[in-house]
Amino acid sequence: MTATTVSAPAARTPARAALRRFRKHPAALVSVVFIALVVLAAIFARPLSGHDPNAIDLLSARSGPSGAHLLGTDSTGRDVLSRLLFAGRISLGVGIASAAIAVVIGTVLGSIAGLLGGWVDGLVMRLADVFLSFPSLVVIVVVAGVLGPSVLTMVIAIGLFQWPVCGRIVRGVTLSLREQEFVLASRATGAGPLWLMRKHIIPAALPPVSVVATLAVAQAIALEATLSFLGLGVQPPAASWGNMLTDAQSLTVIRSEPWLWLSPGIAVALTVLAVNFIGDGLRDAVDPRSSS
Amino acid sequence: MTAERDPGLATTPAPAATPGSGVAATPASRAVPAERAGEAQLLRIEDLSVDFHTDDDVVHAVTGVTLAVAAGEIVAIVGESGSGKTVTAMSVLRLLPKAAEVKAEAIAFRGTDLRTLSAAELRKIRGGPVGMIFQDPMTALNPVMTIGAQVAEAVVLHQARPDKKTAWQRAVELLRLVGVPDPAERVKQYPHEFSGGMRQRAMIAMAIANDPDLIIADEPTTALDVTIQAQVLALLKKAQAETGAATILITHDLGIVAELADRVVVMYAGRVVESAGVRELFAQPRHPYTKGLLASLPRMDVDVDQLDPIPGNPPNMADPPAGCAFHPRCPLARDRCRTDRPPLLAIGDGRTSACHYHEELA
Numbered sequence: 001m002t003a004t005t006v007s008a009p010a011a012r013t014p015a016r017a018a019l020r021r022f023r024k025h026p027a028a029l030v031s032v033v034f035i036a037l038v039v040l041a042a043i044f045a046r047p048l049s050g051h052d053p054n055a056i057d058l059l060s061a062r063s064g065p066s067g068a069h070l071l072g073t074d075s076t077g078r079d080v081l082s083r084l085l086f087a088g089r090i091s092l093g094v095g096i097a098s099a100a101i102a103v104v105i106g107t108v109l110g111s112i113a114g115l116l117g118g119w120v121d122g123l124v125m126r127l128a129d130v131f132l133s134f135p136s137l138v139v140i141v142v143v144a145g146v147l148g149p150s151v152l153t154m155v156i157a158i159g160l161f162q163w164p165v166c167g168r169i170v171r172g173v174t175l176s177l178r179e180q181e182f183v184l185a186s187r188a189t190g191a192g193p194l195w196l197m198r199k200h201i202i203p204a205a206l207p208p209v210s211v212v213a214t215l216a217v218a219q220a221i222a223l224e225a226t227l228s229f230l231g232l233g234v235q236p237p238a239a240s241w242g243n244m245l246t247d248a249q250s251l252t253v254i255r256s257e258p259w260l261w262l263s264p265g266i267a268v269a270l271t272v273l274a275v276n277f278i279g280d281g282l283r284d285a286v287d288p289r290s291s292s
Numbered sequence: 293m294t295a296e297r298d299p300g301l302a303t304t305p306a307p308a309a310t311p312g313s314g315v316a317a318t319p320a321s322r323a324v325p326a327e328r329a330g331e332a333q334l335l336r337i338e339d340l341s342v343d344f345h346t347d348d349d350v351v352h353a354v355t356g357v358t359l360a361v362a363a364g365e366i367v368a369i370v371g372e373s374g375s376g377k378t379v380t381a382m383s384v385l386r387l388l389p390k391a392a393e394v395k396a397e398a399i400a401f402r403g404t405d406l407r408t409l410s411a412a413e414l415r416k417i418r419g420g421p422v423g424m425i426f427q428d429p430m431t432a433l434n435p436v437m438t439i440g441a442q443v444a445e446a447v448v449l450h451q452a453r454p455d456k457k458t459a460w461q462r463a464v465e466l467l468r469l470v471g472v473p474d475p476a477e478r479v480k481q482y483p484h485e486f487s488g489g490m491r492q493r494a495m496i497a498m499a500i501a502n503d504p505d506l507i508i509a510d511e512p513t514t515a516l517d518v519t520i521q522a523q524v525l526a527l528l529k530k531a532q533a534e535t536g537a538a539t540i541l542i543t544h545d546l547g548i549v550a551e552l553a554d555r556v557v558v559m560y561a562g563r564v565v566e567s568a569g570v571r572e573l574f575a576q577p578r579h580p581y582t583k584g585l586l587a588s589l590p591r592m593d594v595d596v597d598q599l600d601p602i603p604g605n606p607p608n609m610a611d612p613p614a615g616c617a618f619h620p621r622c623p624l625a626r627d628r629c630r631t632d633r634p635p636l637l638a639i640g641d642g643r644t645s646a647c648h649y650h651e652e653l654a
Contacts, residue, residue: 181428
């Protein structure tokens with residue numbers, strides 16, 4: 001009876017099991033490939049496009065797609081493909097950076113709240129409520145107006161408004177773990193609160209947090225596009241998908257120069273959609289009960 | 293009062309229970325053992341009470357428990373569920389939830405009162421000189437951490453300079469020590485890949501990782517099936533013999549007590565009702581509750597037609613009966629038992645009993 005559990009053929013770690021479930025999600029798999037391509041394209045923006053995104057060429061302004069400019073040029077003759085790829089760097093960067101800020105703040109505050117409980121918990125959770133109850137777009141617009149629009153302000157502002165979602169999840173995980181006997185056992189072997197957080201709580205919170213983080217990236221990309229479209233985010237001449245869309249504010253452009261707004265519009269839509277699909281796939285992968 | 297020859301379980305002074313008389317009588321009756329047992333007494337719990345405050349009740353989980361463990365000794369704490377044995381043990385390492393209110397004259401380990409230690413100092417004791425084994429190896433191991441990582445955790449937490457590599461090697465060595473076959477491979481496995489018995493072995497490895505002086509084993513075999521129980525018991529015995537650690541063995545299984553313990557403390561409704569050396573206790577219980585426990589056990593040597601269970605249920609600890617808490621279930625109960633709570637008295641042979649009529653059982 002003792003040695004009944006001879007090692008299983010393949011090591012079935014929780015991570016591998018999750019990966020196996022993730023692979024059953026076709027939309028998520030396609031999205032991973034797509035996002036990987038977007039990331040690669042953003043990294044190799046220069047060699048891929050062959051143009052300087054800020055090079056003005058008034059002679060060939062507002063020309064449609066052609067052999068020289070695959071996606072045409074804008075009103076000052078800049079290559080749209082090149083701007084689109086360089087904009088991808090900013091959009092992805094803002095998305096990932098602000099989601100990272102949200103996850104770090106949320107994880108730290110959430111686990112502290114859950115572990116310490118009492119008034120600390122109350123304070124953190126009320127703070128989360130306050131952040132959630134503000135219309136974030138309006139506040140970010142005001143902040144950008146006061147501090148002056150910049151990529152950094154935008155990243156911080158988006159991150160600050162997204163931490164409560166992550167914080168609540170981590171707190172929930174912490175609360176349920178705190179009562180587990182293995183946490184008591186770990187305390188009985190001399191673990192302090194920091195150790196518990198690092199070794200038991202954060203690893204356990206990681207799966208749900210990764211889902212939230214992915215969705216936060218999608219949200220941040222969309223928010224960045226919105227802010228830049230309004231002129232409060234990435235400032236010209238730097239390109240972002242949002243401020244490229246600004247060009248499409250006139251009816252003539254929409255009607256007669258579709259290459260100016262179609263490509264950044266499709267880029268934002270597909271990227272956000274793909275990241276959301278990945279988030280859905282992750283959700284099913286990390287929570288076996290939710291998968292069909 | 294009988295001279296206290298037993299360095300282990302000290303006796304509550306005879307006249308019951310005004311706090312004043314207790315304190316006054318204490319120094320005189322303890323002078324001798326305290327001096328003699330200067331180094332022999334590893335753990336001394338004196339007059340421990342633990343209350344749990346719920347919304348509308350106060351539950352007296354433990355009341356007036358005094359208990360001492362000498363170095364190298366195995367003391368079994370026996371009692372039904374809810375008798376306060378686990379709470380007593382948990383209060384040593386201050387592992388009770390915040391809702392618990394712990395009061396005691398002393399909870400001293402190697403002469404230091406653990407209640408005076410800072411959180412950081414206490415963490416050095418936990419898992420260091422005092423190791424703990426939990427009841428259910430299914431829930432006491434983190435399901436998403438490898439066994440090795442968890443055993444190594446116990447090692448790393450007590451290294452002066454934390455070093456993962458040596459901790460991991462030590463984890464392998466510890467698993468080999470507790471009889472996990474092929475430990476170098478199995479450290480990489482997760483708890484669900486271990487059987488119950490193997491998991492409890494890993495728990496024991498964690499408890500003995502830092503060569504403890506005291507092991508607190510809270511129902512270490514309750515969650516295991518009988519054949520595995522025997523193996524784990526044998527291992528506990530071996531670990532105890534090799535490390536020389538004193539052991540507090542919490543159990544409701546008298547078979548395990550007979551097998552392992554040197555001395556037995558019987559708890560009922562949050563109080564110690566009897567204590568004695570293991571042979572004496574089994575030969576002649578001096579409290580009707582202990583007697584009832586023994587009568588409800590099947591025996592190999594005597595042919596019994598029917599086992600005698602103790603009638604009734606343990607009392608509600610939010611509202612315990614007046615007088616002796618056991619009187620509603622006691623065959624010896626008389627009027628006096630309904631009003632006077634019997635104090636825990638030394639009755640000779642290093643034994644104590646909290647029964648007005650313990651002589652009738654002699």
